[in-house]
Amino acid sequence: MHPASAVRARSVLKKFADHNRVRVSRALTYMDQGETDLAALAIRLGFNDQSHLTRVMRDELGHTPGQRAWPR
Numbered sequence: 150m151h152p153a154s155a156v157r158a159r160s161v162l163k164k165f166a167d168h169n170r171v172r173v174s175r176a177l178t179y180m181d182q183g184e185t186d187l188a189a190l191a192i193r194l195g196f197n198d199q200s201h202l203t204r205v206m207r208d209e210l211g212h213t214p215g216q217r218a219w220p221r
Contacts (some may be wrong), residue, residue: 173209176202180214187214 172194184190191202203213 169205170209172196172202173206176206176214177217180217 175194176190179190179193187202188199191197191199194202196202196205203215207213
């Protein structure tokens, strides 16, 4: 792979990772505000479905939405 191609590929991956961090952060904000419908939340934030949100959150934070403390 040409060095410029490698730099470009890393740049694209970094943007994607940054985008996921923002979406997870927004998901946490909604969850802190009492949102409990993860399927609807996932779609609203641009994930394919609830399991996609769960996988990305686990990859980013080390825990799933169900493993975090929900507001009472």
